[in-house]
Amino acid sequence: MTNLIKTIGTCAITLLFATSFTSFSTTFEAGKHYRVVAEKKTSTPELTEYFSYY
Structure with missing residues (x-):
């Protein structure tokens, strides 16, 4: 369960930085x-x- 929370948190932070x-x-x-x-x-x-196609 802890690994799932870490994975979701990492994905959320990555998405936040990518959109910024x-x-x-x-x-x-x-x-x-x-x-x-x-x-x-x-x-x-x-x-x-x-x-x-750029």
Whole structure:
């Protein structure tokens, strides 16, 4: 039972640190991290598909 509590505690602390550090790196810039597809709206709705393997 003690091993289970230690394992769950270790996983919780690891998850806490992993989510803290990734939240600081979520500042995306147009032209650097992504491309703006269109500035103006089209007269008819269009569907654009994009797949990222980055």
